[in-house]
Amino acid sequence: MSKVALVPCGSYDDAVNAVKTALDLIGGVDTILGKEEKLLLKPNFLAKCPPEKACTTHPEVFRGVAKYLQEKGYNNLSYGDSPGHGDTRAIAKECGVGAVADELKIPLADFTAGKSTPYPDGISANEFVISNGVLECDGIVNICKMKSHMLERITGAQKNIFGCVFGLNKGASHVKYPNATEFAKMLADLNLMLRPRLHIMDGVVAMEGNGPQSGTPRNVGVILASTDSIALDTLFASLVYLDPKLVPTNVIGGERGVGESDINKIEVITPSKTLTVAEAQAQYGIKDFDVYRGMEDKGEISYLKPFKNLIKRKPKIKKELCVACGICVKSCPVPGGALHFKKNGKPPVYDYKKCIECYCCQEMCPKKAIYAYQNPIVKTISKIKF
Ligand code: SF4
């Protein structure tokens, strides 16, 4: 059985205590981490956003993990993440984690460069360009954020490790692994290569809707912790009433042995008692959490395949929100780009024939101007379980 701690936490004022309780509930860290080891605290630094946007790991959750480790004698800590766009130090400052790290005297690891690193055991990917800060550490403590995601439906523990890949190489991965399934296979290889030891999820205020950057903050009120990223992400999916089998990272991560994806083999330990995933969902879940629950990727409506182009979601720009900054154009990993400016000062225009629907542009837009469009009739039909 895999164990995931779930600690109710209604406010970030209580996050430090909630993290401590969660880590105690999974049995502490003594058997997972060595005191002599260099440990990298890996938050989610997707973009330069203040904490109330719920885009990045909240500084109080970071504080909870860092203080817990320091109080237990783990003093060789560093922190950092490689964002898809922008500078790690500037993002750390804006999201509040930088100030907490300075206060606790935890240095920023080197995320200014990376090295090509072979992974001969990889099935989908046998080489990654890994950030120096990751290569220099002995173990990763993953402090992820509970968010919706356009490509993989949710982004949690397993997906957060993608931030160990250096800078623009992340975009190139989207071209190489151009759909949710192929991308999830690559992520499984990356997680098996780096083997993060511990995962703590900030689910106090999650992001729903147009995540992982442009969504809406939503109180879920939980801190989750586990040594098993797939079990943790499976519980996350269940808590937001998304069938974990619709999440490629969970399914493939389970198949590849990254962790446990079978809800019947996951125990949820709360401060009062141990629950099944179904019981935790009934007690702590949020039925109307805004996440993509369409069934078509699961094959339930495979007879609609001839209408694939009509059915599939595609990125679209809300013209009234676009400021023509060009970040989306620069973020597009497709050679030659799949969206371009056609007129000065106007929003860029998509070339859907070239677009691979990786949603890098949507992920990086600072103005919440890009969303996943789907024909409204198809959207309704796709929610029906045939
Ligand atoms: S869609 Fe967003 S990222 Fe692209 S140009 Fe407009 S505001 Fe900038």
Ligand code: SF4
């Ligand atoms: S246009 Fe956007 S979704 Fe399409 S390939 Fe480029 S970044 Fe990905």
